[in-house]
Amino acid sequence: MTLSPARVRILVVALLAVSFLGALDHTVVSTSLATIAGDLGALEHMSWIMVGYTLAATVMLPVLGKLGDVVGPRRVFVVSLGLFLVASLACGFAPDLGWLIAARVIQGLGSAGLQLMSQTIIARVTSPRQRPRYMAIIGTAFPVAIVVGPVVGGLITDFWGWSWVFWINVPLGLAALALALVALPRLPGGAHPRFDVPGSLVFTGALVALVLAVTWIGDDALRPAALGCAAVAVIGILALVVIERRAAAPILPPRLFRNPTVLACLGLSLIIGTGLFAIVAYVPTYVQMAYRTSATVSGLVPIATVLGMLVSNLLTGWLVSRSGRYRLYPVLGTGMAAAGLATMAALPAGMPLWVPMAVMAVVGVGTGSFMNIIFAVVQSAASREDLGAVTATTNLVRQIGSAVGTAVIGGIVGFGVAAALPAGLDAATLAPAAARAATPAVQGEIAVAYHDVFAPVFLGLAAVYAFGFVIALLLPAGRLSDEMPASAPVSTPDSVRPRRREHV
Template identity: 65%
Template sequence: MRVASGSLQGSVPGSEDAAGAQPVASTARSFGQNTMPLSPLRLRFLVASLLTVSFLGALDHTVVSTSLATIAGELGALELMGWVVVGYTLASTVLLPVLGKLGDVLGPRRVFLVSLLLFLVASLACGFAQDMTWLVVSRVVQGMSSAGLQLMSQTIIAKVTTPRERPRYMAIIGAAFPIAILVGPVLGGAITDYWGWSWVFWINIPVGLVALAFAFVAVPRLGRGVIPRHYDVAGAAAFTLGLVSLVIGVTWASERSGGVQAVAALVVAAIALFAFFVIEVRAPEPMVPLRFFANRTIAAGTALSAIIGVGLFSITAYLPTFFQMAYQVSATVSGLVPIATVLGMLVSNLVTGWLASRTGRYRIFPIIGTCMGAAGLFLMAGLPGGLPLWVPMLVMAVVGMGTGSFMSLIVAVVQSAAPDNQTGAITASINLARQVGSTIATAIIGGSIAFGVARLLPAGLDPASLTPHAVHQASAATQGTVAEIYGQVFTPIFIALATTYAIGIIAALLLPHGRLSDEPHTATPEPAESLSA
């Protein structure tokens, strides 16, 4: 049995045109089921519009972090503070496959514009919040709409570019995330200090309205898919229940505070996710097209996307704490390490996107990138204490460069291996793998740090009150003890993450050889390969 990937004739090996259709001329770009020319000027305008909107969605995930304490204090609900972030993240993750399917059915332009309008309304509601419950609900809506912005931006780019062009433009859109990581916390703190925390959300309104006006003009009316006779409501419900239960269960289990509740949540997650798998296999119109994961390109690309979430995104938030404790540096200085990591990611993301579009070659970049990530994290695990801070900064910059070299590229490659009428669903699946991996790994790492430090601390040191400021004011002996403890706790974490990247090397090697084509939704494989049984 030959596994076909739909409307592509080998944009990457392992895919072919099931209908046997000839590729259209390279002078036109395919819009869904229609083909129409798109001028270079309009394409640049479109990319600028999508980048602005993607940056808004990514920024809203990072800009709130520095204002959380102020928000919780003014609204008087410290115990709900974490849900301002968790609600946003969970909503944006859970809605990915649903929005991907809607984009394929209704057209990505409609989903994109509705998501942008909903995002602006939710931002307005967040700023007017009178209590924490109001804010959390508004943040959930914001997360849902943010998922639509990020996902449809990538889907629209896939619809209006050839496989050869796609990595360059996808890298530009993907640059929104690392830029948001760099400027978000600083911007959020400055807005909170000078304007008030409400403007952390309201700043989206003027920028978003301009982006909305651009989007109405720039985003073309893309072809709609066939309206399904049956919507996969059962699959969506099972997936939502399974993912929410999984995140809650892993969080409780990693904190060693959930007990029976954690076990119950994990059992519910296992049952719901198993039911989701069964539903998707049998559904006539599945929300997640599992059959396409028999394609080697899609399977390997999805694994690589998950490895990015597990291997790097999960540890970034904990790096400042590690360096404040293990290297005895201030909070400001400790932020230099994640900044170096993200800068490396940003630069390599843009460079490899340009190179892949210029040469058509893509396989070498994830191979080199996963090797760099594995080597850098193994080196982090073995760095002795007392080194100047520029050493781990350089090492983590290498990890960031390795990750960025295939972060956006792998999305473009997987899109090229999928049929045109499933672009949204496949794009959602690869993003979903990354976000779920990051969410679960972040919870596990956080719980491991808390448990490990508490277990190793000598008598007389209370882990609940062990802040970087308190440690820096303690005796030299205490500082040395704490530094050694954090080194012991983080070493196996770095080793585990390095092993994740080492597994990624295998996934990268499994990518078929091929060259991205100048033809819309086609490529010239070298040699042509497809999975067969």
């Protein structure tokens, strides 16, 4: 469907607004967790406020993607936004933790639909050549939310109360909904009238078990339950393979996994999930302990990473939309990120703070250069009736990589620091403020311990990106077409690509 340039711009603004809303909700709430759990009298269970949200947002991706293909992305988008806003209201009124977790699950489901349908809608109303530019604009929501979210969450909690962390979504979401209803056309679905109910149920159960296994494996008390969940996940995945091969309209179409472009993009999405989210989660702690800084100052390093990511994301999106060429950017990006993380591993303790800031900015530039381009590329390799499914699968792989990578690195850091700290210090209770209050000699020992533990972690993440470099080299070369999507794939080889340029 062809839209006027003005209508496309309004639509992109609306989709950017709701994408930012979903991304910001996650980072804002993280700052308020302790306050929320303390008011509700459930500090020991506060992690479930985030786990419930993440779990729903992850496991529902393929189901929502297939629903978008069947009934149309507009309907799924509007319903998802409605669920998100209603759940936000319910979160703010929560009288106890059970109510809050249930509302957060619904909120996570709505957030997943917003993110996924935003990407699918762009694919339905633009040509493959236009998509990288618009995907890059919508993709700015995540890095900006990383920087802004914790600050906004802290200010709202301190001055308005934690309920407004959720209620602030309502006026912003209604404004975004009004814009979307004006600009968003009625996109038809009906790709596969029959929905894969058995596959959806088995997949959801297997993925819930997998996420719980990854979440619980680091807790000694929950480790038996984690191993049980891991066994359930393996059985569920094997059963899913059998079901999907026989399904008339599988939730994860096997034909997608026979496409080399799709496979390469899924691999690159996994690299981003495994590497980027672990960096964002643990680098501030590393900087506070190894460089003896405050929490505020330690935030400069991830901010440098995010700014590099933001600039390269917008620049490469614009460049790919101009030329249609995309393969160079994942190759350069994975190589830059791998080199940057290897440099972080080699940095000696006691360097000035601007050094890791500059190095992590390089990592951000490398990651941002392909983090959203791969969505445009993977969509161009699929037929229109599979746009929702392939977009959902790409997001899903990223989420799984994030969950597994964060859990693994968290376990390594926890065990490593506990073993490396000098006698008399307990890693479980050693807060950054306590470390800064110690004697200079003890501070030095703590800094060396954290440096020595994180050096192999950075090296391992460098190896992850190096593997991504190999995957990027295997990504088939091509040029994104400037023709609007039809039922056939729209990424064409140079010999048959249209010669006219897109001016929208």
